[in-house]
Amino acid sequence: xxxxxxxxxxxxxxxxxxxxxxxxxxxxxxxxxxxxxxxxxxxxxxxxxxxxxxxxxxxxxxxxxxxxxxxxxxxxxxxxxxxxxxxxxxxxxxxxxxxxxxxxxxxxxxxxxxxxxxxxxxxxxxxxxxxxxxxxxxxxxxxxxxxxxxxxxxxxxxxxxxxxxxxxxxxxxxxxxxxxxxxxxxxxxxxxxxxxxxxxxxxxxxxxxxxxxxxxxxxxxxxxxxxxxxxxxxxxxxxxxxxxxxxxxxxxxxxxxxxxxxxxxxxxxxxxxxxxxxxxxxxxxxxxxxxxxxxxxxxxxxx
Amino acid sequence: xxxxxxxxxxxxxxxxxxxxxxxxxxxxxxxxxxxxxxxxxxxxxxxxxxxxxxxxxxxxxxxxxxxxxxxxxxxxxxxxxxxxxxxxxxxxxxxxxxxxxxxxxxxxxxxxxxxxxxxxxxxxxxxxxxxxxxxxxxxxxxxxxxxxxxxxxxxxxxxxxxxxxxxxxxxxxxxxxxxxxxxxxxxxxxxxxxxxxxxxxxxxxxxxxxxxxxxxxxxxxxxxxxxxxxxxxxxxxxxxxxxxxxxxxxxxxxxxxxxxxxxxxxxxxxxxxxxxxxxxxxxxxxxxxxxxxxxxxxxxxxxxxxxxxxxxxxxxxxxxxxxxxxxxxxxxxxxxxxxxxxxxxxxxxxxxxxxxxxxxxxxxxxxxxxxxxxxxxxxxxxxxxxxxxxxxxxxxxxxxxxxxxxxxxxxxxxxxxxxx
Numbered sequence: 221x222x223x224x225x226x227x228x229x230x231x232x233x234x235x236x237x238x239x240x241x242x243x244x245x246x247x248x249x250x251x252x253x254x255x256x257x258x259x260x261x262x263x264x265x266x267x268x269x270x271x272x273x274x275x276x277x278x279x280x281x282x283x284x285x286x287x288x289x290x291x292x293x294x295x296x297x298x299x300x301x302x303x304x305x306x307x308x309x310x311x312x313x314x315x316x317x318x319x320x321x322x323x324x325x326x327x328x329x330x331x332x333x334x335x336x337x338x339x340x341x342x343x344x345x346x347x348x349x350x351x352x353x354x355x356x357x358x359x360x361x362x363x364x365x366x367x368x369x370x371x372x373x374x375x376x377x378x379x380x381x382x383x384x385x386x387x388x389x390x391x392x393x394x395x396x397x398x399x400x401x402x403x404x405x406x407x408x409x410x411x412x413x414x415x416x417x418x419x420x421x422x423x424x425x426x427x428x429x430x431x432x433x434x435x436x437x438x439x440x441x442x443x444x445x446x447x448x449x450x451x452x453x454x455x456x457x458x459x460x461x462x463x464x465x466x467x468x469x470x471x472x473x474x475x476x477x478x479x480x481x482x483x484x485x486x487x488x489x490x491x492x493x494x495x496x497x498x499x500x501x502x503x504x505x506x507x508x509x510x511x512x513x514x515x516x517x518x519x520x521x522x523x
Numbered sequence: 524x525x526x527x528x529x530x531x532x533x534x535x536x537x538x539x540x541x542x543x544x545x546x547x548x549x550x551x552x553x554x555x556x557x558x559x560x561x562x563x564x565x566x567x568x569x570x571x572x573x574x575x576x577x578x579x580x581x582x583x584x585x586x587x588x589x590x591x592x593x594x595x596x597x598x599x600x601x602x603x604x605x606x607x608x609x610x611x612x613x614x615x616x617x618x619x620x621x622x623x624x625x626x627x628x629x630x631x632x633x634x635x636x637x638x639x640x641x642x643x644x645x646x647x648x649x650x651x652x653x654x655x656x657x658x659x660x661x662x663x664x665x666x667x668x669x670x671x672x673x674x675x676x677x678x679x680x681x682x683x684x685x686x687x688x689x690x691x692x693x694x695x696x697x698x699x700x701x702x703x704x705x706x707x708x709x710x711x712x713x714x715x716x717x718x719x720x721x722x723x724x725x726x727x728x729x730x731x732x733x734x735x736x737x738x739x740x741x742x743x744x745x746x747x748x749x750x751x752x753x754x755x756x757x758x759x760x761x762x763x764x765x766x767x768x769x770x771x772x773x774x775x776x777x778x779x780x781x782x783x784x785x786x787x788x789x790x791x792x793x794x795x796x797x798x799x800x801x802x803x804x805x806x807x808x809x810x811x812x813x814x815x816x817x818x819x820x821x822x823x824x825x826x827x828x829x830x831x832x833x834x835x836x837x838x839x840x841x842x843x844x845x846x847x848x849x850x851x852x853x854x855x856x857x858x859x860x861x862x863x864x865x866x867x868x869x870x871x872x873x874x875x876x877x878x879x880x881x882x883x884x885x886x887x888x889x890x891x892x893x894x895x896x897x898x899x900x901x902x903x904x905x906x907x908x909x910x911x912x913x914x915x916x917x918x919x920x921x922x923x924x925x926x927x928x929x930x931x932x933x934x935x936x937x938x939x940x941x942x943x
Contacts, residue, residue, distance in 0.1 A: 485852060
């Protein structure tokens with residue numbers, strides 16, 4: 221096996237011999253910036269007790285079909301079974317909490333929880349009367365968005381990521397405000413429709429999370445209990461985050477009008493959900509990576 | 524109105540279909556790299572009769588980095604000196620590049636600087652002029668900010684012992700990774716691109732790409748192809764497709780690693796990706812039809828070649844999709860299915876607009892042994908629209924260049940190395 225113990229690797233053997241290094245070489249290297257010397261200076265070679273597979277062609281050992289089947293069964297089928305079984309109760313709980321919180325700022329008589337059919341059973345959503353923006357508000361938002369949009373574009377400098385996001389937000393708000401200036405009566409959504417779409421999307425995301433994380437983490441030698449833990453924690457986070465956003469969305473739509481519904485829809489909806497899913501994946505993989513990098517039995521070379 | 528809605532819906536479905544194809548493609552690449560049999564290049568060949576190699580180093584105002592790359596080539600790179608020459612191309616520099624190169628030339632006879640003060644400026648111009656002077660059979664190119672390692676010239680040159688090989692590409696690794704958030708993210712992006720993408724395409728005998736630096740090609744073939752088109756901004760993509768279309772192969776050498784300096788600010792990054800996109804789309808417009816017609820590629824290679832050619836057009840398709848989605852929303856057409864489609868679209872769009880889905884970057888970083896830095900993966904989100912914007916800008920320019928027969932000017936990437 222290549223992992224046999226060596227005092228040092230072959231390159232360091234020759235490079236460490238000062239006779240091999242010509243004087244001119246050493247002078248040239250000494251003249252380099254400090255950050256490059258560590259790469260170039262043969263004298264900086266590190267003595268190694270064990271040679272691990274080089275990163276270029278190492279790979280992980282393939283899982284057996286049984287292992288994959290068990291992962292799919294436990295991490296997807298089982299977890300999704302619970303979500304399918306309990307989503308009516310979970311959405312009801314979310315709606316009740318949302319109603320209770322909103323009732324502290326909005327008259328309780330205006331807030332209702334209504335059922336809506338989804339997959340095979342009802343989800344529960346909060347509905348309350350919404351408000352259309354005034355012409356004045358629409359014009360102000362349109363002018364501000366337009367000004368920012370053109371200012372950003374006409375500034376002949378590079379637009380950094382945060383400004384690109386602001387331009388995107390301005391573009392959505394500009395479109396929405398123009399719509400409400402000219403076609404206010406044709407706005408096709410109300411609070412109930414928005415609530416339904418939001419809650420149903422979130423339920424869909426809870427169902428999708430086990431798929432995404434199971435497939436993405438499938439290759440890695442991580443104990444199944446950890447993978448299950450990551451998936452469950454991600455779903456729980458998603459539920460709490462969905463609840464918080466739901467309260468904020470409904471409150472903002474009620475107080476600032478439907479003008480900002482498009483923004484919530486495109487910027488703060490499922491778009492944001494993907495970030496924490498990737499976050500869970502990266503946390504899990506980062507931890508696993510540190511634990512498994514030097515376990516030679518987990519790695520293969522070429523085949 | 525129904526017709527408008529139908530068109531908008533068809534566009535959305537088209538957009539999602541394209542993104543799902545790329546998601547599937549990268550899924551296959553990722554699993555091939557982590558589980559599949561890895562295909563080596565030719566590093567195990569031992570041959571005392573090595574080909575003569577000419578190293579070309581294009582430079583335009585590179586005084587910050589010129590000394591480092593020349594030091595590497597003269598004192599560290601290990602190749603028989605009688606079969607080795609270096610032609611640094613001083614391309615209209617107005618700083619101290621000329622003096623640095625002349626200093627090395629005075630000390631080392633195999634350094635033969637080419638000072639270009641007349642004629643068109645840009646990498647393709649310089650490479651064409653230098654190839655006329657080169658005495659080597661094999662040309663290897665390093666950009667001026669690169670730090671070639673000891674055995675890299677031999678590693679690349681030995682591949683040309685296979686007479687089917689037209690070009691070889693090595694692996695690029697950023698050196699200044701720890702500088703700031705951007706460089707950390709670019710390091711992971713590079714890792715995904717080389718460790719998984721290029722190696723998987725090499726494994727699967729598809730279309731690995733010659734990347735214009737840390738790579739080599741046969742001089743006679745390049746000259747036979749007419750040299751580099753000075754008005755294409757990505758001469759590397761052009762050469763890749765010219766070679767494949769004529770039956771040559773491009774080899775990816777994952778162990779032939781070379782350090783580079785990646786952009787340290789968003790301005791430089793925006794110009795870089797915009798230029799890549801512009802050049803790539805120029806090549807896409809020229810190579811699409813020949814790709815379908817060529818008899819030198821099998822179906823699998825043609826599909827991969829097509830997806831490679833189209834890759835810098837995806838953000839343009841996506842940016843058009845933004846007003847389309849907004850229109851659908853205000854027309855009351857945004858139902859639950861669309862919400863899911865948007866979610867999948869974002870998930871599919873190669874995790875935040877950098878052509879490598881999160882699982883590809885994660886897998887590559889895992890193989891590379893990256894630890895804590897992997898936690899930064901979600902931060903690619905913040906560069907998502909930035910990438911989409913500048914790549915789209917470049918893509919539109921590239922397509923218009925070909926349609927309007929415009930000749931864009933070459934733009935040099937700013938260097939960040941500190942003067943000592």
